Amino acid sequence: MQKRKLGNSNLEVSALGLGCMGMSHGYGPPANKQEMISLIRTAVDRGVTFFDTAEVYGPFTNEELVGEALAPVRGQVVIATKFGFGIDAQGKQVGLNSRPEHIQQVAEASLKRLKTDTLDLFYQHRVDPDVPIEDVAGAVKELIQQGKVRHFGLSEAGAKTIRRAHAVLPVTALQSEYSLWWREPEKEILPTLEELGIGFVPFSPLGKGFLTGKLPDASQLDKNDFRNTLPRFTPEARKANQAFVDLLGTVAARKHITPAQLALAWVLAQKPWMVPIPGTTKLNRLEENLGAAQVELTADDLREINGAAARLTVQGARYPEHLEKLTGR
Numbered sequence: 001m002q003k004r005k006l007g008n009s010n011l012e013v014s015a016l017g018l019g020c021m022g023m024s025h026g027y028g029p030p031a032n033k034q035e036m037i038s039l040i041r042t043a044v045d046r047g048v049t050f051f052d053t054a055e056v057y058g059p060f061t062n063e064e065l066v067g068e069a070l071a072p073v074r075g076q077v078v079i080a081t082k083f084g085f086g087i088d089a090q091g092k093q094v095g096l097n098s099r100p101e102h103i104q105q106v107a108e109a110s111l112k113r114l115k116t117d118t119l120d121l122f123y124q125h126r127v128d129p130d131v132p133i134e135d136v137a138g139a140v141k142e143l144i145q146q147g148k149v150r151h152f153g154l155s156e157a158g159a160k161t162i163r164r165a166h167a168v169l170p171v172t173a174l175q176s177e178y179s180l181w182w183r184e185p186e187k188e189i190l191p192t193l194e195e196l197g198i199g200f201v202p203f204s205p206l207g208k209g210f211l212t213g214k215l216p217d218a219s220q221l222d223k224n225d226f227r228n229t230l231p232r233f234t235p236e237a238r239k240a241n242q243a244f245v246d247l248l249g250t251v252a253a254r255k256h257i258t259p260a261q262l263a264l265a266w267v268l269a270q271k272p273w274m275v276p277i278p279g280t281t282k283l284n285r286l287e288e289n290l291g292a293a294q295v296e297l298t299a300d301d302l303r304e305i306n307g308a309a310a311r312l313t314v315q316g317a318r319y320p321e322h323l324e325k326l327t328g329r
Contacts, residue, residue, distance in 0.1 A: 001047025001293055006199025007273050009172040011121065011151050013078050015268060015293050017050030018043045018286075019203055019279030024062035028222025031281040033065060039283060040069035044077060046290050052175075052201070052277045054082035054125060055110055059091050067114035074116060080175075080201075081110050082155060084125035096326070098128035100139035107143050119143075123153035123175055127329040133161050137168035144169070153201075156327040159192040171198050175277075176327075178202035179211060180266055180305070181244050181314050190271070205267045205276035206289075210238070212260040213245040229320055237316030247308050257295055260285075262305075264292035269302060 002015045023036040040051065053066045063081060070077050083106040086097035110119060122143065124136055143149040151172035154165060165171055174193055178185050179202065193200050208227055209215045218228065218235055227233045232241065248259035255262065260278075267276045278289045297305075317324060 004272060004275050006173045008197030009151060011172055013050035013275055014048045016290060017052055017275055017277035018048050019052045019277040020062055020066050021057045022279040023281055024065060025057040026226050028225045036065055037069040039286060043286060044073050050078050050275060052080045055106055056085045056093055059087050060113060063110055063113035071115045078120040079114055080121035081119055082123040082125040084128060096126055096128040098124055098131045098136045100135055103139040107148050119149045121151045121153050122149045123155045125155050126326045127157050127161050133165045134168050137165045141169045158328045159188045161329060162192055166196050173199040173201050175201040175203055177204045179205045179207045180263055180309055181207050182318055200274045202267055202274060202276045206260055206263055206278050211245060211248060211263040213249055232316035232318050234316060240315035243312050251305060258288055260288055261292040261295055264289060265295035265297050266305060269297045
């Protein structure tokens with residue numbers, strides 16, 4: 001597995017990371033813990049060194065899973081986690097909370113769950129409009145001075161917020177959604193990151209599974225699968241958006257790879273400081289995804305994909321309105 005550096009930082013990670021959220025959260029009932037520990041350790045054996053979690057995934061259970069899985073190889077891997085949501089006594093997510101004292105509390109709790117002395121990359125999960133980003137960056141700066149955090153990250157932040165944060169404390173990475181069917185970051189975010197020397201960690205590089213062409217129809221998704229709430233995943237939208245899967249399938253077949261591998265290779269080909277973090281709970285999908293790191297896309301391949309994609313229009317917003325409000329601030 002090749003390595004990549006996140007922007008101008010000295011944080012070097014595998015070209016593909018592993019998003020661990022879906023093992024505990026978001027796509028229906030949590031997967032079997034021992035199976036997921038085994039899957040994470042297999043990823044390490046295959047050269048993955050970058051693992052993504054957050055306190056709110058579960059809440060808490062995903063960090064515990066990742067901490068247990070990676071404890072034996074802690075020195076070989078980079079663990080990213082996140083703060084920024086309020087969580088009540090019942091373990092329910094309640095609004096945003098990036099107050100400095102809360103950030104300190106989250107860091108202490110995450111360190112315990114992840115069984116580590118240092119958080120390699122600590123992201124603000126969503127921008128909190130009630131707390132100046134300068135105060136957030138200042139709080140993380142203190143954690144870095146205390147040796148509890150190595151690098152500061154933002155998630156789904158807008159360009160102005162990125163600049164303001166970076167002026168207080170260098171931002172190592174921005175994590176936001178990016179794939180062949182969500183290219184909004186190309187307008188303003190990617191040029192900003194390139195200018196400032198900040199790495200980019202695309203989540204959902206497979207379009208929350210849609211771009212693989214293997215997603216079951218809506219009636220087969222678990223009733224608690226959050227994709228059921230997304231406008232882009234209504235039956236009508238999926239039917240219209242199938243054109244993206246067909247495009248990937250046509251090019252992938254010619255290159256003797258899968259649509260998922262092509263979708264990931266496309267992201268990897270955009271910039272050398274991008275590190276996508278596809279998630280999975282299945283060993284065969286892990287192996288398939290990691291195969292994307294070996295795929296070489298020529299300039300002609302990229303021209304063909306981009307040209308065909310430019311003629312397609314995505315149907316459906318990626319989030320319902322109340323969640324869309326939390327992004328791009």
